[in-house]
Amino acid sequence: MTRENPSRVRLRYAKHGKVRFTSHRDMARIWERSIRRVSLPVAYSEGYNPRPKLHFGLALPTGFESEGEFVDIDIVAEVVLTANAAEAAAEHERLSQAGESQQPQILDLEVMRQRLDEATPDGISVEALVEIDRKETSLQQAVTSCSWEFTTELDHDALQRVVDMTLAAGSLLLDRERKGKQMTDDIRPQILDLHVVDGPRLRAELGTQPRALRPAEFLQAIDMPSKETVRVLRTHQWITNNVGEPAREPLVAGEPATANTEVCAV
Amino acid sequence: MSEILLQSDRQRYFFIKISGEGANPQLSTKTVTPTKYPEAIMKSLWNQIEDILPLVEKPARYIGCEDGMQLPEHAPHKVSWLFTYPDTYEIGLPNQGLQILYEIINERDDAVAERSYAPWADLEKLLRERGLPLFSVDQHMPAGDFDLIAFNLSAELTYTNLLNCVDLAGVPVRVDQREAHHPLIAAGGHCTYNPEPLSDFVDFFVLGDGEEVVGDITDVVRDWKASGRNDGTREGVLRELSKVAGVYVPSMYEVTYEGTAIVDVSPKYSDVPEQVEKRTVADLGEWPYPKNQLVPLTEVVHDRLNVEVFRGCTRGCRFCQAGMITRPVRERPAEQVKSMINEGLRRTGYDEVSLTSLSTADFSGIQSVVEDAMTTDYNDGRVSVALPSLRVDAFTVGMAAQIQNARRTGLTFAPEAGTWRMRQVINKLIREEDLYGAVESAYSQGWRRVKLYFLTGLPTETDVDTLGIAELARNCIEIGKKYNKTASATVSVGGFVPKPFTPFQWFGQNTEVELQRKINLLRDDLGRARGAQFKWHDPKATLVEGILSRGDRRLGAVIEDVWRNGGIFQEWSEFFSRDLWVDAMGRAGLSVDFYAHRHRHEDEILPWEHLSAGLHKDFLWQDWRDALDEVGLEDCRWTPCYDCGACTGYGIEHVVASATPPAGGSQGTGQDLSGGGAVPVTLLPTRAPVATP
């Protein structure tokens, strides 16, 4: 009894503290090792040099913290996913009733979430793990904007002035390189929201499609003083399917583990 | 993170204040902005460091946070060690020696250990600008607050980095300028078999295996701390340390010169030993370390599980210092290796394990260990085994087939020399057939590229030998083409640097010009071979290694000069400068020829004469003469003992499970080694010490 195809799970994690200085590449390796440590039955690619099938979301620049990072993981077809111990037991029961001679491996996603949380370095916390439909658009394409929080040297009033000026501007030109060519882009349309919160900190929602406005580019465009040392936190990633529709997150922190047991072909 | 108040540290800062020497008596004059000592408590510098990390390249190398990292609690009565690798984190983290000692010290109740690595130039600049010192990566404690800063020395070109780290710690670089409150500066690792060039800067060196001796050192330092560590007692603690077997305190010895020659080295006090003997761990099975190998969060060289399968090697390659100084062979029990692999993989999450030793195919348990690793159920059996340091005569199709089941790790073979005659001289007794058999095994099992490693500039080498390298490489590629049209070989050639405690310690190194000529010869010849990729070690760097390798105390001035002129990270091509060294030699009135290119006499007193790796000098001399006669010597692991001294001198012996070489091979199997002698050799003597340095 197996599925036709591997199933896919989506994992949400936060990244805080010292580990923020690891790069996107480092994180990829950290996930590969963590997955092996907890024996998560990840599917591998075919070919000369098989790699575990992990699909990462938008890269978080080195040095930034985040409350919402995502990675999709393909799980080998032979494994049955469940979301809690009772369900796992019931599934076992059901399968033996059905006279299945070979008991498949049953993977409890909530247990797995906890184990991954323990297996990852301090500062990485695994906040949700659910099964998703394999047909779902990839994270990189689906996410339409990100919310960021900037901790700067400026006081509340100075930040407010930055906000007012930025929002009032009809256009904000930024020189940047694209495919080796020097381009000047108007990034104002990519600034979807901007305001000051307690701290004081600057909060911005920046568009990611068709090409993400990076926080560093945003800070440059608004002329933030000592922008290299501004502390940056990604608070959310948003998916907005249609204009006017409320934005949703790829996966909410603390969302209970779920598995689409019904997609199992028995 | 806890902030810990150290009583003794408080006292020592108090001492600085009342002695009226100003805030920073220990600072070197190198920086304009002095490194400011933090307050009188041992306190994490993380808050200041995190502010500058966004400004540097690869900041993850400064955060620690590895799996396996320890956060020991400091306390006034505990001896604190800062183990430091004088190169970048990427190179230094994998060092197994320091990882072992880090664990052993942290297991003690009366000691703590943290780690540190040389900061890259961008971070160093920021640290100096902001008055911040070198720090530990575990808890970001200031280096100068530790009781000991203990370095691993694996490569000569890192010596100036040692000075830089000491200076960045806020400690005077010269031994004679340090005071009671300064950390003791120590060093261990292979380069300490000739530590003389660093004797102005390092308080004490450790010869040999560190597992046991770090405990003995901790005891002495603990008692010294308990006694109040007063002014004037630094000399006292060093004198105590000099009595610990394996510890060498250069300031306890007087060197006398006559002209350029050393005529005497003797201890200054009667209770200091005349000769310092190395330490040897008799049974590796008692030391299953590292138990928790550090798993770095960012990429490093050797980013995999390492399990040391044996220590020591008696193949007897005459150029190889590691083989000579780590005798005898001490195998780890195969069962222990298996459990270290199994537990290690599960704990770390790695999918590759490297079985380290000086010649892994010689390990008695190799077959069963590799088999066990390759049939693990961990990661669905997707585990790669890397076998560094493979002898070609022991690499078989079976082994190739076995290790290729997950991912093909790189395969490096080291025939070292291009002709059988040359290989007899260096006692690397592998036949051409052995090499071809090994590469055939690899190519036939799907490898498309192998790496071949050679030395040039060996004693008695002629152009025939040099060009033999190209010939071997071409033949290997030909064999590969039978299996794969795109078969290729990387041919790496290094310039030979004669090392202390080897039979070649008397040999005058080839000059930079000569090495470059040989490399050009090879490059031109190999250029015509399709599929050969030629790489070579810069002869300029080989020259500097040669100066330091067999140098004496007079080189202290040169090392300091190079460092003061900005010569850090000399093993990195973007920083290396031959001219810095040659100019500094000139300023110190020392001759490059004298140190690097001169053949030594049999009765010359060598700078390391008062140190001992157990090897009898007459054994080494005889082996040198045999080399010149092109006579090979079999492996004493499987034949009778030659009484080199490494076992006989210390009452220990080989720990080897198999009575024959596990994978066969041409050495030690009774093959006739008496051939050779085709090229007459006159090499040694007559040439008197060159010029006055």
Ligand code: B12
């Ligand atoms: C893994 C490895 C590497 C790795 C990792 C190096 C590293 N950071 O440790 C990499 C690939 C980076 C590397 C690079 C190089 N390596 Co390398 N490497 C090795 C290898 C295979 C294993 C080292 C090891 O882990 N040994 C096992 C541990 C347990 O032993 P240990 O380090 O000696 O430590 C013990 C004692 O020495 C002592 N000790 C060590 N440090 C200290 C410090 C204190 C304070 C105390 C008290 C004691 C102490 O206690 C330890 C436990 O007993 C050895 C071969 C070998 N098997 O030794 C070669 C070897 C050490 N490397 C060697 C060389 C030449 C190099 C390079 C110079 C090569 C090059 N041309 O670029 C570079 C230098 C890099 C650098 N800047 O330092 C040579 C050294 C030759 C020599 N000195 O005569 C060796 C011996 C190989 C050989 N036969 O040629 N190397």
Ligand code: SF4
């Ligand atoms: S003492 Fe004898 S057995 Fe031991 S390493 Fe030397 S020659 Fe070999």
